Amino acid sequence: MRGGGVAVCTTTCEYSRLHACSGGLLSFPRTNPIIASKPQPLIGRNRSIPLFTPLRVSGSRGGGRPRMMTMNVAATDTLQKGIAEFYDESSGVWEDIWGDHMHHGFYEPGSDVSLSDHRAAQIRMIEESLRFASLSDDSVQKPRNIVDVGCGIGGSSRYLARKYGAKCNGITLSPVQAQRAQELAAAQGLDGKVSFQVADALNQPFPDGEFDLVWSMESGEHMPDKTKFVNELARVAAPGGRIIIVTWCHRDLSPSEESLRPEEKQLLKKICDAYYLPAWCSTADYVKLLQSLSLEDIKAADWSQYVAPFWPAVIKSALSWKGITSLFRTGWKTIRGALVMPLMIEGYKKGVIKFAIITCRKPAS
Amino acid sequence: MRLLTHNMLSSNIKGVTNGFPLRIEVEKVVEKEVDLNMDFLRNMFAKIEWKALVEASRTMGYSELPDDAESSMLDSDEFLRKFHHALLELHLEEGALVCPETGRKFPVNKGIPNMLLHEDEV
Numbered sequence: 155m156r157g158g159g160v161a162v163c164t165t166t167c168e169y170s171r172l173h174a175c176s177g178g179l180l181s182f183p184r185t186n187p188i189i190a191s192k193p194q195p196l197i198g199r200n201r202s203i204p205l206f207t208p209l210r211v212s213g214s215r216g217g218g219r220p221r222m223m224t225m226n227v228a229a230t231d232t233l234q235k236g237i238a239e240f241y242d243e244s245s246g247v248w249e250d251i252w253g254d255h256m257h258h259g260f261y262e263p264g265s266d267v268s269l270s271d272h273r274a275a276q277i278r279m280i281e282e283s284l285r286f287a288s289l290s291d292d293s294v295q296k297p298r299n300i301v302d303v304g305c306g307i308g309g310s311s312r313y314l315a316r317k318y319g320a321k322c323n324g325i326t327l328s329p330v331q332a333q334r335a336q337e338l339a340a341a342q343g344l345d346g347k348v349s350f351q352v353a354d355a356l357n358q359p360f361p362d363g364e365f366d367l368v369w370s371m372e373s374g375e376h377m378p379d380k381t382k383f384v385n386e387l388a389r390v391a392a393p394g395g396r397i398i399i400v401t402w403c404h405r406d407l408s409p410s411e412e413s414l415r416p417e418e419k420q421l422l423k424k425i426c427d428a429y430y431l432p433a434w435c436s437t438a439d440y441v442k443l444l445q446s447l448s449l450e451d452i453k454a455a456d457w458s459q460y461v462a463p464f465w466p467a468v469i470k471s472a473l474s475w476k477g478i479t480s481l482f483r484t485g486w487k488t489i490r491g492a493l494v495m496p497l498m499i500e501g502y503k504k505g506v507i508k509f510a511i512i513t514c515r516k517p518a519s
Numbered sequence: 520m521r522l523l524t525h526n527m528l529s530s531n532i533k534g535v536t537n538g539f540p541l542r543i544e545v546e547k548v549v550e551k552e553v554d555l556n557m558d559f560l561r562n563m564f565a566k567i568e569w570k571a572l573v574e575a576s577r578t579m580g581y582s583e584l585p586d587d588a589e590s591s592m593l594d595s596d597e598f599l600r601k602f603h604h605a606l607l608e609l610h611l612e613e614g615a616l617v618c619p620e621t622g623r624k625f626p627v628n629k630g631i632p633n634m635l636l637h638e639d640e641v
Contacts, residue, residue: 227641323527325634329631332631346556351632353632353635354635354636359530359531
């Protein structure tokens, strides 16, 4: 992003109220399913953005640069704590009902799925994402060193480590998730290959160029500073390495639009409050960020049609006897998240919310 | 936290030019046996910062690693075992990782390092 184009709240208001600020493109990365302890999103902090910058909204969608909201440090801190607590609270329940993958399944459009199909669909989501990024199973080319950004309880980390015989580091904001992730790795004999740390996706504790696969499965939506988030993904990627981002975005804006419509923003605001999400962006915004970093082979797609059965399934599981009793054992954050689930379905149906995949490759030299 | 992990963690506190390697403060070390995988070790050897590994393993109470190493040494079973032991079998369960420039401590609890930065470090 050149220059400004960001508005930052000066007050330490609930991060969600930032989205009520006028102007500014609020993109919400997808909300996380409430019950699901999703991969721990990592909230980053603004490092260099001044506390208050006049909002400059770029003009037409076509030529404009990504309009991103960023947060001041205090609000980011609040968001970060909220996220950690949300996942600390809800992790166990999700795992209990859904297992160790905290992301959407990939389904055939129009298919009829039962609860037992969801695990397979979640695995298919991983495989389809790898395929989309042209990641090969070829023994020479396959990744050896992977980072799972927003790793949750490590489902992807363990899966990828096993698949490629690779080493994998997972980072999450939630100490509870990191602990559980490591336990599961040890139980599955992957203790030597997979390790987890509590860390910030916007300030990854790794050297430059470390990983030949940078994996962010449904964690981008929690990042309050998309620019910083993408910068870090690119920084830690090795030359020739691949970056895979699967995340919730809002719909791309048309050339004549400066922001989402008021009722669309309204819908997203309710969702972001419950799921501890900062401003959303569009798929096009991610593409622009990757382009600005001179990353290569950038591909993006809207996979909303392939995830449609997911939310109804989560709601159904929440309403099951096990779901309800589990919810009662959690806490308000989890319950509030559960209550907001129908809004996710609404967002999809209205075409506001998009399930997006964006992949690219870091230049070899 | 294993030394394999330690070998890639660095302090990215604002203003720090070289946050690697992190010093280790030991409160509790645990040894856990892991199956030796030769291919894995060979792959890792190329990526490991050897001096950092030696230093770290000594802090953890293991002094068997040579000061310097080169890939031909991987042909020796004895070297492989020592490398394997230091890299994968020593765990820092409780303690801290210390930024080499600022002295700031990143706690390690139940084997998990917490690398989150404070507001003023960003």
